[in-house]
Amino acid sequence: MVQSLDRLKESASQTAGPYVHIGCTPNFSGITGVYEEDLGNRMLSPETKGERIRVIGRVFDGVGTPLKDALVEVWQADAAGLYPSPQETRGQADPHFSGFGRSPGDMETGEFVFDTIKPGPVPFKDGRLQAPHLTLWIVARGINLGLHTRLYFGDETEANEADPILSRIEHRSRAPTLIAPMTTEDGRPTYRHDIYLQGDRETIFFDI
Amino acid sequence: MSGGSFYQRDRRWHPPAYSPGYKTSITRSPQKALIALDNTLSEMTGPVFGHDMLGPLDNDLIRNFAKDGDPIGQRIIVHGRVLDEDGRPVPGALIEVWQANAGGRYRHKKETYLAPLDPNFGGCGRTITAEDGSYRFRTIKPGPYPWPNGPNDWRPAHIHLSIFGHGFAQRLITQMYFEGDPLIWLCPIVATIPDKAAIERLIAPLDMANTVPMDARAYKFDIVLRGRRSTLFENRMEGN
Numbered sequence: 444m445v446q447s448l449d450r451l452k453e454s455a456s457q458t459a460g461p462y463v464h465i466g467c468t469p470n471f472s473g474i475t476g477v478y479e480e481d482l483g484n485r486m487l488s489p490e491t492k493g494e495r496i497r498v499i500g501r502v503f504d505g506v507g508t509p510l511k512d513a514l515v516e517v518w519q520a521d522a523a524g525l526y527p528s529p530q531e532t533r534g535q536a537d538p539h540f541s542g543f544g545r546s547p548g549d550m551e552t553g554e555f556v557f558d559t560i561k562p563g564p565v566p567f568k569d570g571r572l573q574a575p576h577l578t579l580w581i582v583a584r585g586i587n588l589g590l591h592t593r594l595y596f597g598d599e600t601e602a603n604e605a606d607p608i609l610s611r612i613e614h615r616s617r618a619p620t621l622i623a624p625m626t627t628e629d630g631r632p633t634y635r636h637d638i639y640l641q642g643d644r645e646t647i648f649f650d651i
Numbered sequence: 652m653s654g655g656s657f658y659q660r661d662r663r664w665h666p667p668a669y670s671p672g673y674k675t676s677i678t679r680s681p682q683k684a685l686i687a688l689d690n691t692l693s694e695m696t697g698p699v700f701g702h703d704m705l706g707p708l709d710n711d712l713i714r715n716f717a718k719d720g721d722p723i724g725q726r727i728i729v730h731g732r733v734l735d736e737d738g739r740p741v742p743g744a745l746i747e748v749w750q751a752n753a754g755g756r757y758r759h760k761k762e763t764y765l766a767p768l769d770p771n772f773g774g775c776g777r778t779i780t781a782e783d784g785s786y787r788f789r790t791i792k793p794g795p796y797p798w799p800n801g802p803n804d805w806r807p808a809h810i811h812l813s814i815f816g817h818g819f820a821q822r823l824i825t826q827m828y829f830e831g832d833p834l835i836w837l838c839p840i841v842a843t844i845p846d847k848a849a850i851e852r853l854i855a856p857l858d859m860a861n862t863v864p865m866d867a868r869a870y871k872f873d874i875v876l877r878g879r880r881s882t883l884f885e886n887r888m889e890g891n
Binding site for chain 2 (some may be wrong): 444449456460462466467472473477479508510516519520526527587589590608612641
């Protein structure tokens with residue numbers, strides 16, 4: 444035997460199960476009076492800088508049925524491309540922006556919604572700019588380890604073409620699974636973004 | 652605290668997406684390979700939550716939903732530390748927990764199991780780790796419950812945990828099981844984990860030294876998140 448590296452192993456993941464909302468969005472699941480507000484329910488305040496947008500989507504299984512028990516989380520930079528995180532070393536992010544959101548799918552339609560702002564660009568490790576994007580994390584019954592993906596914006600064609608991650612996807616036909624088309628609903632830019640867990644239209648998921 | 656990229660996740664240690672013994676995973680598992688993505692700032696940063704967001708009873712499931720008395724069941728304390736793969740404590744980590752009541756019944760609209768709800772038990776709690784990575788909950792030991800997978804499948808007693816470390820790449824949801832439960836080794840969800848050693852790490856031992864005499868037994872549960880390299884500056888060599 445060689446010497447031990449003496450590292451611990453990460454705790455193994457397990458599915459979030461069908462009742463993830465009890466722990467992560469108890470008010471949504473009907474357990475009121477314990478927390479004032481569900482975590483990640485509100486990303487903005489009136490003082491938040493940036494362009495207001497809405498992101499709406501559903502998560503589909505391999506049969507084409509929308510998941511009604513998924514939980515989607517978002518992590519993103521502020522309008523200037525700074526993360527509201529102690530690990531952010533480039534400057535002070537907008538103090539009126541959480542950067543983190545959490546949305547349970549509607550129990551009837553499965554639709555998740557984020558009211559947020561469009562993020563600014565964030566540098567890649569070699570200094571090139573990444574196109575504006577949201578990082579999404581999806582858990583649900585039947586998903587053993589949370590799935591990481593990204594949402595890019597359909598109206599950022601030029602930035603998307605130069606994006607160091609989008610541009611190196613080998614199967615070019617799959618890149619559009621990460622790009623949400625823009626529409627205008629209720630006078631606000633709205634990005635409709637459906638996620639396909641499995642099959643012909645399968646969304647790209649990352650090993651990060 | 653420095654924050655470089657995270658050590659690669661060992662996906663042979665975690666459960667694979669497709670694990671047909673757990674039937675729901677069959678249609679909810681990607682069939683195409685994951686695309687490897689070197690950590691960028693988007694993955695190396697993550698939300699950190701302040702202790703000021705917590706209510707005084709958030710980590711006390713015996714009291715945080717109580718209406719006219721204590722919930723029925725075995726009173727327990729669950730405590731442990733959140734560490735990274737290098738054994739360093741992870742302070743400021745938000746842990747959210749949820750569980751069924753003593754009879755195995757969840758307080759959820761879609762739950763139809765015939766065991767009754769407990770009017771004094773909600774089943775959710777949260778806490779944030781201290782400087783040494785330690786955390787603690789007080790709760791009722793959950794009961795096992797049947798679920799429609801095989802014709803006679805029962806989940807072992809378990810508590811779900813959701814953990815935020817310092818970077819979004821550390822995001823983890825897992826389940827804690829209880830020492831000595833024979834259902835652990837029959838459970839198709841437990842069995843999605845290929846390595847017995849990885850399963851054993853999710854089983855909390857009875858901890859008599861922290862048991863409060865005449866009050867509540869204790870179980871100890873340590874959680875390990877991904878370790879990380881030491882610098883965020885990409886024009887320098889990374890390393891520790």
